[in-house]
Amino acid sequence: MAFSQGHLLGLEGLSREEILYLIDTAASFKEISQRDIKKVPTLRGKTVVSLFYEASTRTRTSFEIAAKRLSADFVSIASSSSSAVKGETLLDTARNIQAMRPDCLVLRHAAAGAPHFLARRIDCPVVNAGDGAHEHPTQALLDLLTIRDRVGRLDDLTVAIVGDILHSRVTRSNVHALRALGARVRLVGPPTLLPPEAAAWWEVGHDLRAGIRGADVVMTLRIQRERQGRNYFPSLDEYARYFCLTRDALAEAKPGVVVLHPGPINRGIEIASDVADGADSLIMDQVTNGVAVRMAVLFLLVNRARASGEAESLAESAPLRRKAG
Amino acid sequence: MDAQGVERALARITHEILERNKGTEGLVLIGIRSRGVDLVERLAAKITEIEGVRVPTGIIDITLYRDDLSRAGQQPQVKGTDIGFPIDDRQVILVDDVLYTGRTVRAALDALMDFGRPRSVQLAVLVDRGHRELPIRPDYVGKNLPTSATESVQARLKERDGADEVVLVPEER
Numbered sequence: 167m168a169f170s171q172g173h174l175l176g177l178e179g180l181s182r183e184e185i186l187y188l189i190d191t192a193a194s195f196k197e198i199s200q201r202d203i204k205k206v207p208t209l210r211g212k213t214v215v216s217l218f219y220e221a222s223t224r225t226r227t228s229f230e231i232a233a234k235r236l237s238a239d240f241v242s243i244a245s246s247s248s249s250a251v252k253g254e255t256l257l258d259t260a261r262n263i264q265a266m267r268p269d270c271l272v273l274r275h276a277a278a279g280a281p282h283f284l285a286r287r288i289d290c291p292v293v294n295a296g297d298g299a300h301e302h303p304t305q306a307l308l309d310l311l312t313i314r315d316r317v318g319r320l321d322d323l324t325v326a327i328v329g330d331i332l333h334s335r336v337t338r339s340n341v342h343a344l345r346a347l348g349a350r351v352r353l354v355g356p357p358t359l360l361p362p363e364a365a366a367w368w369e370v371g372h373d374l375r376a377g378i379r380g381a382d383v384v385m386t387l388r389i390q391r392e393r394q395g396r397n398y399f400p401s402l403d404e405y406a407r408y409f410c411l412t413r414d415a416l417a418e419a420k421p422g423v424v425v426l427h428p429g430p431i432n433r434g435i436e437i438a439s440d441v442a443d444g445a446d447s448l449i450m451d452q453v454t455n456g457v458a459v460r461m462a463v464l465f466l467l468v469n470r471a472r473a474s475g476e477a478e479s480l481a482e483s484a485p486l487r488r489k490a491g
Numbered sequence: 492m493d494a495q496g497v498e499r500a501l502a503r504i505t506h507e508i509l510e511r512n513k514g515t516e517g518l519v520l521i522g523i524r525s526r527g528v529d530l531v532e533r534l535a536a537k538i539t540e541i542e543g544v545r546v547p548t549g550i551i552d553i554t555l556y557r558d559d560l561s562r563a564g565q566q567p568q569v570k571g572t573d574i575g576f577p578i579d580d581r582q583v584i585l586v587d588d589v590l591y592t593g594r595t596v597r598a599a600l601d602a603l604m605d606f607g608r609p610r611s612v613q614l615a616v617l618v619d620r621g622h623r624e625l626p627i628r629p630d631y632v633g634k635n636l637p638t639s640a641t642e643s644v645q646a647r648l649k650e651r652d653g654a655d656e657v658v659l660v661p662e663e664r
Binding site: 168169191193194195196197198201202203205206207208236453462463466469470472 | 552554556557560566567568569570571572573599602605606607637
């Protein structure tokens with residue numbers, strides 16, 4: 167059992183074994199964050215660079231804390247303060263960063279496929295921290311770790327994902343992972359916020375109560391106002407009336423249901439305050455687990471790069487050693 | 492070394508630990524994954540038989556403290572550390588199956604110090620096969636086994652491997 171990829175670009179195409187290996191490794195890193203001294207030396211002398219072309223506090227901070235708890239140096243570049251404002255292309259920026267020999271690049275970009283584009287062109291591991299509406303693999307991994315911690319299993323789950331499916335990279339990553347794990351998934355939202363291909367992924371529905379009926383897990387999604395160039399629903403009030411996850415609606419789900427939200431939450435729009443803060447809500451556990459997941463991803467990718475680098479340099483020096491012997 | 496030999500060695504080590512530390516006051520046992528964990532459980536059970544006291548036991552995973560991850564060849568399996576008690580001012584008995592270069596123990600000592608400041612750390616091993624690369628020595632040894640560096644020593648334990656034995660495997664080269 168291992169994780170054989172050189173990058174973490176998405177969860178699409180990963181096997182059940184690879185996903186479970188990532189989650190198991192993350193689970194073993196959780197203990198480090200509970201110590202007095204929250205640091206292990208394993209990535210000492212390694213440099214992780216984060217390049218964020220979109221606003222983020224949670225994800226960027228989470229990657230930074232993860233890198234630092236592994237003793238890596240962390241350099242953070244936000245597009246607003248980078249040469250991107252002077253017109254430099256993504257590739258030129260990445261090449262310049264690479265010239266400074268980082269050991270891992272964490273990228274968030276508004277364009278789907280941006281991390282894949284870079285991964286083919288630079289020679290250090292790339293982690294996708296969200297690309298457009300495409301994937302956000304570490305978020306889905308932390309969702310799965312959080313579910314497994316509370317529910318006790320990842321097999322035989324019924325998961326309802328509610329809200330703005332169309333713009334949700336979190337949903338796409340979760341869809342791929344949950345499919346690999348054999349879960350049943352329902353996608354629930356207004357027709358305008360369900361992408362045409364959604365029906366091909368899973369069961370879709372437009373009614374909140376019917377959609378979450380009997381579910382083990384309800385994931386609510388943020389209404390992404392900044393991505394909505396045109397109006398997908400008449401008003402936020404109307405959206406909330408039909409799709410806000412209230413305590414009353416949640417009673418339709420299975421007893422012991424857990425509620426997840428990738429954050430930041432819009433209270434009273436996609437989730438009621440008493441649900442977000444209630445005993446069924448795992449939103450803060452998700453944030454805690456996010457650090458462990460990102461530690462695991464950075465650890466595995468940087469070590470893999472280090473191991474393959476040494477293998478190459480050993481192969482190069484092999485003829486010399488034979489000659490000497 | 493057969494099952495009886497392993498059993499006798501562990502019984503002797505238990506008595507030596509209790510003798511040197513004058514009982515169980517402040518004593519904790521911490522095993523290095525994987526087989527050190529099994530040995531810790533055996534030693535703890537023997538201490539309970541003799542003294543009627545259950546000493547705290549913990550698990551240490553040294554993967555994140557190793558100096559040779561890039562040479563390991565395969566992807567590391569991190570299984571986690573579990574020390575559910577403060578180790579400040581305790582007498583820690585660190586337990587592993589085979590002592591060889593001393594690098595594993597070096598890593599375990601570094602990991603241990605991140606959890607606190609023990610009064611002392613003593614090292615117990617089932618087999619000492621020599622070839623130290625660091626200035627580390629054991630306090631309790633089941634058996635000294637002179638080996639050549641091309642051989643490999645395997646400690647097998649019934650919890651994990653079905654039976655207790657220590658075998659010398661000539662390296663295939």
